[in-house]
Amino acid sequence: MTFPQPSVDSYALVTGASQGIGAAMARDLAKAGYNLIIVARREDVLRTLADELEAAHGVEVVVHAADLSDYDAVTKLIDELEARKVTLCINSAGIASFGPFIEQDWGYEVNQYNLNATAVFRLTKAVLEQMVPRKQGAICNVGSAAGNIPIPNNATYVFTKAGVNAFTEALHYELKKQGIHVTLLAPGPVREAEVPAEEQSIVDKVVPGFLWTTYESCSQETLEGMAKNKRRVVPGPLSKAMDFVGSYGPRGVIAPIVGKFYSKMG
Template identity: 45%
Template sequence: MSLPPPTPRNRAVVTGASSGIGAALAEQLAARGYSLVLVARRQDRLRELATRLSTTHRVEAEAYPCDLGDRDARAKLAGELAARDIAVLCNNAGFATYGLLSTLDPKRERSQVELDVVAVHELTLAVLPGMLARKAGAILITGSTAGNQPGPNNTTYAASKAFANTFAESLRAELAGTGVSCTLLAPGPVQTEFTRVAEVPAVDRLVPGALWVSAETVARQAVAGLAEDRRRVVPGLFAKVQTLGGLYSPRWISAALLRAVYRRVT
């Protein structure tokens, strides 16, 4: 089905909402009349966004500061969401690391898996029973074109997005006929703070500027895809080419090519 209609009681949840795609998703949903639960670590940015969206779109916007990489904090959030009427869940929070896996900080790699994989899984499990009981709900999972092929020197991120991509499309097929939908958002290069958080700003130079898409474009297409009950949303020409290459070229070729590319910036 399409997006459930917004009501005074239900909410759209957006994780990673303090910047980039998450903030843009929140804007798109608020413009459609959804009241929001905005989740991220940065309290000041969340509160600023919540205030602006409430004022501009006349919706309720709750700022919920939470480190989704922390198991206890995540469990608390999941428990609260399970008890609420959640119409839309945007599992968007995530980060990447670059470099030889053997040289990277094991704690940070573990945190990446907790955020990019475990949090997606747990929050989906938290809201899904309620959605099924109401026979209405929409789940958006932010995967990546990186999840379509091996990613040497970007190993944990590529693996985590392979999980997100497959999880989203598997869940979608499982939910057929229930009134609940799941859409995969699989962008390529997007103009956000992503590479700064990854601490590898040189990644920005790998792709010509004209091939990057804005967070606003990604969010607009993602929410339209949810409304149209689309299986997968791939914003931008470059991302579409990446997707075709990742899905249909021999994986050893993709692995060798990406290994050569990422070695230049790590």
Template identity: 45%
Template sequence: MLAVDDPGPPGRLPGVSLPAPTSENRAVVTGASSGIGTALAEELARRGYSVILIARRGDLLAELSQRLTDRYGVTAEVRAVDLSDRDQRAPLAAELASRDIAILCNNAGVATFGPVAELDLDFERAVMELNAVAVHDLTLAVLPGMLSRRGGGILITGSAAGNMPIPNNATYAASKAFTNSFSESLRGELTGSGINVTLLAPGPVRTDNPDQDEVGSKVPEFIWVTAAYTAKLSIDALERNKMRVVPGLISKGMSVAGQYSPRALTAPIVGAFYKKLGG
């Protein structure tokens, strides 16, 4: 049972601000080896947090770790883990449950395009495991500790794609519907607990992922925002316990339209666009 009627730590307004960085506590970032995750890790280190960097590519995490330590003087631990693999994830979750985790950024995620029946079904299962089940697992791992310390921040990277049905992107859209809903529901449960929960639900964010070349050519340039801007906005929002952050004016507008337009109308329109990406 979560204790949610607690006024929070003395000297801090309930639900506002984050635990200050200490030599003991850590900010955890999943998907830290590229894109938004690297930017989140950099933003947290810049604010003085020592970090735990998680992704599969340990070499990239090691480079980032060195850079963050050199630049900001923080400790940066590396965990090379495939989060879609339950056997690899379990010891990581146990470790996080036993540590002083000030901030958890559940950010790792991948997308697939095309009719789900034509895609690799094992990979589709792995996408669900990574984008949804791992987010649930790691959040549940850190929650008891955050509740007992009466402080913490949980950032969940969902997506504008989670706001609506998207044919030809079905697994991704559904997995992000989970993250969007889980984040905003959890935030409601934790009101007054001292734990902030913010959903990052971006539209297009420019990263160095080569997969973006295909999408990039079909999405107008003015809609894109940078990963660094997204990361700064996200940690600012988490600090203020904002429910949802959507970087970029155009994406904000599209997010509202996606949430409130009739789904029977949006599904075929959006599906036709994603069909071009699925090729």
């Protein structure tokens, strides 16, 4: 069981590639020589990234602008993937909401579910249709340390991420003997190395800088974990603390405390 290496006719699919973890992983994969299919809603941002990576690393970067909360848009992407050899898949696209579930915008909540869960579910199946017959491939689905516990005022997000966490880890065990690497990335808060004071959220202001994980370090740790076929990657000290507390702490105590904090982000 070997980790797929770059080749002239193969591609790494990265969703949510316009920013954050997705953009960092696209950059690292291009630097390592992988051709890319990058997906996000903002075509102009993707084009700029594609030009940057092609010029710097001599790889081919296919831009696919799409809103993956839309079922038909996911279908169109899957149709395109059938014409290309996809050896790596990073499902990074996702959104969140904060505040009481019943008070949220219902359209946004449905889109959040479709993007965070349904799109991941469908794209994972699509790439596995290629990978399993070849007995080689690697998938990373971005879940969350928040998916370990029920968090009031973050209900839809933890609903989707709990599903992604369990789904991905289940596939890790299922596909081991078939040569497919399946890794869950379960981060806590991740951000840019430097955040201007005027752009800082309540989380930025409360959490000391040394506890944060940057997008770049998150990407590097994740790709290393994928190569080793780790079941779960939890990057950085804050994420590891959240993962431990969420997995082993008393939910009846932890959930209300975290939920109160999240209510302030709504």
